[in-house]
Amino acid sequence: MALLEVDSLKIAFELTGGKRLKAVNGISFSLDEGETLALVGESGSGKTTAALSLMRLLPKNAVIDGGEIRYKQRDVLTAPEGMIQKLRWKEIAMIFQGAMNALNPVLTIEKQMVEAILLHETVSNEAAYARAEMLMRRVEIDPKRLKQYPHQFSGGMRQRVMIAMALACEPKIVIGDEPTTALDVMVQAQIFELLESLKKEMGLSMILITHDLSILGDICDKVAVMYAGEIVESGSVEAIYEDARHPYTQKLLAAYPIIGKKRGLPDFIPGQPLDMTKPVQGCAFYSRCHKAMPICLSRPPLRTVEGAHQFLCHLEGEA
Numbered sequence: 170m171a172l173l174e175v176d177s178l179k180i181a182f183e184l185t186g187g188k189r190l191k192a193v194n195g196i197s198f199s200l201d202e203g204e205t206l207a208l209v210g211e212s213g214s215g216k217t218t219a220a221l222s223l224m225r226l227l228p229k230n231a232v233i234d235g236g237e238i239r240y241k242q243r244d245v246l247t248a249p250e251g252m253i254q255k256l257r258w259k260e261i262a263m264i265f266q267g268a269m270n271a272l273n274p275v276l277t278i279e280k281q282m283v284e285a286i287l288l289h290e291t292v293s294n295e296a297a298y299a300r301a302e303m304l305m306r307r308v309e310i311d312p313k314r315l316k317q318y319p320h321q322f323s324g325g326m327r328q329r330v331m332i333a334m335a336l337a338c339e340p341k342i343v344i345g346d347e348p349t350t351a352l353d354v355m356v357q358a359q360i361f362e363l364l365e366s367l368k369k370e371m372g373l374s375m376i377l378i379t380h381d382l383s384i385l386g387d388i389c390d391k392v393a394v395m396y397a398g399e400i401v402e403s404g405s406v407e408a409i410y411e412d413a414r415h416p417y418t419q420k421l422l423a424a425y426p427i428i429g430k431k432r433g434l435p436d437f438i439p440g441q442p443l444d445m446t447k448p449v450q451g452c453a454f455y456s457r458c459h460k461a462m463p464i465c466l467s468r469p470p471l472r473t474v475e476g477a478h479q480f481l482c483h484l485e486g487e488a
């Protein structure tokens with residue numbers, strides 16, 4: 170049995186003027202213990218919305234339009250608030266986008282970390298301080314730096330602090346929402362190394378949200394590529410790197426070349442992401458697809474390449 174199962178999940182946002190934006194449109198995926206899944210796609214494809222729903226942290230104007238989320242076989246969407254409070258941070262934790270915005274600039278790291286621990290756990294102040302020190306060591310920062318303020322840390326160090334905070338209650342699943350965006354390539358690699366070693370040491374499962382497919386090789390087991398609220402291709406990281414079938418995945422791979430692999434110059438994906446307040450006819454990627462055909466105006470089938478490698482397209486799909 171998977172640790173986490175998401176089944177045909179649909180989430181919409183209610184907008185002013187009675188409009189609705191369909192942010193997540195029937196996605197399904199699962200996560201086993203110790204497994205890492207990447208949710209990949211351009212900005213606005215629904216990755217963050219999907220992730221927030223796993224912790225029931227969606228904004229107030231979000232509506233669940235259908236589907237199920239099961240954590241250890243328990244229904245997350247209908248669970249009483251008391252159960253969700255036990256799940257949030259203690260079972261599933263999130264490293265939010267942009268460490269500078271998530272940290273309070275006028276409080277020391279120590280104060281913020283200790284407060285976070287005391288908020289979620291019934292431990293003494295001393296135990297919370299001891300845990301903050303242990304967490305700093307775990308993310309390879311000298312615990313003496315607990316006395317410092319966020320601005321005294323580099324971007325990479327701040328991100329390590331965010332990772333430490335996410336680990337504060339020893340969760341089973343950590344969700345990283347663009348955990349390395351805005352960091353330079355070297356620091357990005359160090360953060361991924363750290364996440365990889367924490368994953369092994371603590372037996373964590375992870376969901377990594379990113380727009381950059383090229384960074385997943387060493388840390389992810391499987392990938393789900395999202396476009397306009399749908400998973401358009403999913404499979405093992407090898408299947409996606411070596412045998413991508415959906416034209417959107419192929420374009421994403423070209424947009425972020427993998428170092429050491431010959432993929433030519435970075436390409437870009439022409440056109441604009443879809444307006445998700447309007448109903449989609451046929452394939453959501455139709456207007457931007459370099460392989461579009463008249464049949465693409467009808468709903469594409471979900472094709473299986475082999476095993477868990479699937480893609481949503483009218484084309485048989487050549488690699």
Ligand SMILES: Nc1ncnc2c1ncn2[C@@H]1O[C@H](COP(=O)(O)OP(=O)(O)OP(=O)(O)O)[C@@H](O)[C@H]1O
Nearest residue numbers: 182190192211212213214215216217218219228230
């Ligand atoms: N509170 C909200 N109210 C209305 N629309 C929203 C709200 N939050 C997100 N959206 C819209 O939902 C869609 C999906 O957004 P989401 O943040 O999940 O995408 P994403 O793939 O994570 O992109 P990013 O990396 O930019 O966060 C977008 O069109 C976004 O504008």
